[in-house]
Amino acid sequence: MPASAAGLIAIPAAAAAAYFVYRVLRPAAPPLPPKAPSSMLETVAAMTSPNSIEFLTACAERVGPIFRLPMPLLRPLIVVVEPKVARAVLDNPSHSKPLFMYAASESVAGNVSTIFSARDHSAGSKWQWARKATAKAFHPSHVHAMNVSCAECYTRWMDETLAPAAANGHPLKMCDELLLTTIQFICDAAFGYQLARDEAEAVLHDTQVALEVSFRVFALVPFSETFWWAFAKGRAHRVASRRLLAFSAKMLEAYRSLPDGRKAQMNGTLIAIIDGNAKYGSDAERVAEILMFLIAGHDTTALAVAWVLSDLAHHAHDQAELRAELHAMPPAERSKSALLAAVIKESMRLNPVAAGGSVRQLEQALPLPGGKAVLPEGAIVVVPFGVLFRRPHIGDAPNEFRPRRWLAGGPDADRLADVHPFSLGRRNCVGQALALAELHTVVPMLLAEYEWEVVQSPRAELFLTNKPEGLMLRAKRVTRTS
Template sequence: MTAAPYRTDLPGPSGDKYLGNLHAFSSDPLGFLTDCSRRYGDVVRLGENNVLLTDPADVEKMLVDRDSLFSKASADTRRGSRRQGFPHSTMNSDGDRWKAKRHRLQPAFGRSLSTKAAEIVDAQGEKLLRTWLPGQARTLQDDIAVVTLRLVTQLMFGDEFSDRDTAEVARLVAPIMDLSTSPVLLPEWVPTPRKLRIRRSMARIDRTLHDLAASPAAHDPERAPVLHALVHGTPAPSPEELRDELATLIMAGFETTNDAVVWTSFLLARHPRIAERVRAEADAAFATTPAGLPRMEALPYTHAVVRESLRLYSPVWLTSRDAREDLDFGGYLIPAGTTVTVSQWVAHRDPRFWEEAEAFRPERWLGGGPSSVPRGSYFPFGLGPRVCVGAAVATTETVHLVADIWRRFRLELTTPDRVHPRPALALQPVGVEVIPRPW
């Protein structure tokens, strides 16, 4: 028990008499969290059992120093249903159970997987870009989704999905990613249209993943290191655990890379001088450097562009944990059971720590990055023990695909004013329609 004299009168918006801040959050989550951080300070009461932390030191303390004092909290685990989430996955596990799962997966995500990713992404990018015609409008989110889904399945599971399977899985992922768009949790037995769509999608995903786990690639650690690590792990995973692991790996690898590439391309389309520099660097790198990680090392400016894009539009925009015991942050008492939240969207745009916080300035990441920015101010892949296991692979994929697209085409936004972020389980770009133009 944390001793006094910590304060308990946390500042924060009072909200509606009956619904509290539910309406304000659900109607504009990004604006609501930003306003709370600017108006109420570093520790904000969002609701009866919800707190937002905005001080980078507290962010680091929560995710790194005090990680063991929190349990995983997410939309999936709070719902606690196999039909509406993936509770048996590493992503949604805690304690010793999480450590065992992470230990089983970690070796498969080494440097060799990043090398393989760099090689595969070039081929998949080439396949996509051959279908683009100069002057023909494209919905960028849909096009990149096909590439990233093929990439993640081939990279992790040894086999590239067919066009039909790719379209099917992409269609099924959408309602699952929709899980967090409504914070109102009705009883499980209430057959809402959303729940019915999710249940149908889960059933189809189960069938697809069952076939994947039974494929010959599961027995080949060179061809499919991630799948092999799961299927042949110790102890052997249950069928439910295996399905949940495969589902979360596909969705995390597919959705976050997809969003990162689209957001980066959106920013480059709005900043032609930066785009020209990316094109020049990519031209030189593709002409003189073989595919793979050596090419990644030849793209430092493009890497800086991606890092800056992840600052402004991190696909992971919110991270929450449940306090296992009474804790103190910023001089305030946080009772056990409180859901404590940190927001990449808020932290990455905090003007206290970022010069020209709203501006797209890739050069801030050159030469090792901004040394004056606290560690807890930038965490697109998380921090501490639970940092994303696939962070290096995702970065490699994003940098290579952005370089390949922009060395071939200059993308023109058809309706730039209609582009906006949709904060679901990931920060999805909406309305990014582009016209490829030759340089």
């Protein structure tokens, strides 16, 4: 046999032998967490339905708080509802957001990256400078000013819509009403723009269409975004997304054309910060950022208020107790009521608006307690708050609305640190101070003057945010005896 032919056989044989020895001798990789008890088809159907939280709750009950979901992905998809491991995942600054999920939000914003979708956290990255700059808009001094605008918007709604409905005994579709009022408030407070009701309805409609197609079609069906023009939903998405971008550009132009004196008053607001930040490469980037804040800020807060009212309407005793506490305080102090804080926290625990939670891609492996299994590098980890916040570690009756568990000395007071509806770590919610201020302003206003009763109970529907779908309440003006 010629030497070159022998070499042709010997080299692959040696490589195969070396690989065999390596496979036999290398330490066995620690096993992955157990698999959820469902087929891939069942899992995909459940995870893309509005009932994904029930499905994940049932999986956790059967296999434990950390499990793998069989999904058609190249990386393992692992669900974590064990509080310490969830915290370890979210708190680790090196983990990133998985591209396939967060990039879907960019197709709403003209395929431009935003603070919400950016994955790179390195020094000088877009996310880092955008987060640092926009966080200033949520400093307490600015949140106070935004809160004034919040109270004005809600007072107008109470005068124009709530008072007549209460006088006539008409029930209200709470999600529709609160979404309209909150988007008007966010546009005013964050962008200095007075949004008329019909324009607000159009923006809400376009947002719904654009998000639905981005996350339910483009993110799931390969090449559907490329061929958007070939199907009706793709074309509807393009129209809605263009209108939303045009609306955000209109708010930016409206701000720029304000007289200098008015602009100076708006110093430090979100629109002033975004407009004045020269690091944005173009107005297309500024417009996309404005749109992302508008989307992230309005339905989250509106639906959180809706859930609080729903919980109180379903628990007349807690509602009466809170109202009595509020009435005992001067109106300007009511936002500081301890029971109010407990009610808001309990409602956000039981029905977190971000029920799907946070999703992270691990940039390094995470060994699990006991050392028996590992979350491998590259895995996609989902921490669904809608499941985590109702796990047994919470304390007594985790599925029940019991605000008093949050009060100092309450039965579960020291077990609730793992309830974090705004997420944890560097990618937590940048707007949480505004959201909490809105809740602590609006709920006392609505509760001190009105009693709320249930006309139709909601079904929790999760699509990006957890909505009390179908919630109808009747308000009755409170008659005070003292």
